[in-house]
Amino acid sequence: MHNHNFDITIKNLSKIEGHTDVEVEVRDGKVVGSRMRVNENKRFFTEAAVGKPALAVHQIVSRICGTCSVAHLMCCINCVENALHVEPSEQTLALRDLMLYGLNIRDHAMHLYLFCLPDIFKKDSVLEFADSGYEHDLVHKAFDVKSAGNDLGTLIGGRAVHAPFPQVGGFLKIPKKEDAKRVAQTLKGIRAAAVEFVDIFHKCDFHFDTDTTYIALRNKRFSYLDGDLMTSDGLCIGHNNFRHHLEKFVVPYSTAPGFEFHGRPYMVGAMSRMNISKDTLHKDTVKDMGKPLKEFPSANVFHNNLAQAIEIVHCIDSAVELLEKMDFKEEPKKQIKPKKSQGIGVMEAPRGTLYYNLSIDGDGKIENADLVIPTSQNHVKMDLDIGALVQEKLDAGMGKEDMPLEIEKLIRAYDPCMSCATHFLRVKWK
């Protein structure tokens, strides 16, 4: 069994965000190479941002990715506000929290229920789920949860994808209290379904242990908007210093760059957040997620899915509380005068820590842009883990024909977004 040679090639991996091929080479029973050959075409957004007004550039970077658009909007706005020393109001921050709760509900729901759930049910697609009974009900619930996240995003941002209302300094439009109550009711209505999905992902026996450093923002309320950057090794890093701890490099076979932290691969995303901050989840989530939460801190990559499922419940609980207690008052628009400056914005996107560094010239135009994308940060770890997984399965006697599905399941657990990861040019930051 251990003395054979073969290659595994997966073209256009399905049920992920964007496009990648995967290659693994086995020689004399040992994995000698493994890689994600990301083949999304570069769109050069960091270059497109140059020369654009700092107060409007968030609508350009939003187009980096339809799925993660709200994360780019929020991080870019936060970055410009930091550069221009704009202090958003308490209400604005709460509205941004709500947008990110909506984003995480719909984004995690898409990934878990449409991309990963078929693997658990040993089917190719939700399209193959039965037309009646348990499976049919599950698909209904999946779209109900996803739709509720979309409703929340639409309520706050005007649209769930490329939201028009968020601006530097505030929001163009404030939701009406009665609409907020309606969306709170919708969210309460899908909570039981979200909890049921946590149970499914908790019972799932997919397993692959990895050994790495986990990095995520940590704050008192498991918000995606702010906090200190923490590592699972106990290091606390200021936003301004984060980039100095990272090394960016060209991955020669991939259109996406890779990052290392202190010269080693690391992981960002829901599992990192859960490993570092599970004690700060909403109290109602903690109350109902007792057993699943005991899995964390975890080194099982498939627990990234479980962490996302728990986050959906946390986002529902946190959003309902905010929607019910907020007054939603009209606020005077902030007068902002752009000036020569530089700012850094860091937040948690659904797939992990997102970093923006923008410099603005004296005319209020973007002069330089440096972005660190979650999937690029996980790129090196994913490449290595694909090889380690194949070696583990090979040693356990699994045949070549069964490997591709195992590789696909592992990559889906990481929840990569190739669209986000590839659209930047290498930047020399001085």
Added chain:
Amino acid sequence: MFVEMLNKNYFAWKELLDFRYCAVLKSRNVLDEMDVAFVEGAISSDREKEKLELIRSKAKYLVAIGSCACTGGPSAQRNDFPENIKVKIDPFLKRWNLYEKVLPLDKVVKVDDKVDGCPMVEPVFLKVLDKYLKEFGVVKAEGAKDA
């Protein structure tokens, strides 16, 4: 946006449509004969051009969805970069065999309908879909009588 539209339309579409190739939903995809191909994204390499031409050859109708497919959209913003930035991106275009200009679909193949917008405009998509559902007799055209 298509995935978001599934929230409200999935069960209706599942009855009406046979998804032949949809990598976001399934792995076992086949590019064989299609009544209508809905294609998103712009064209910036031979690899993409050849795939689009293959899709066109298999589909009776082809609909461009989203700004990138209809006009080049955000993908084509590099077409208008100033020279000093074009010089910077040039090595990347060469390394990855990318075209100097990003193209909308109708510069490569015949496009029968467009659903523009970033994100695409949902009511327009639904209208175009309905048009083809009627064209292929999947749903009854207004005013049509039972045979």
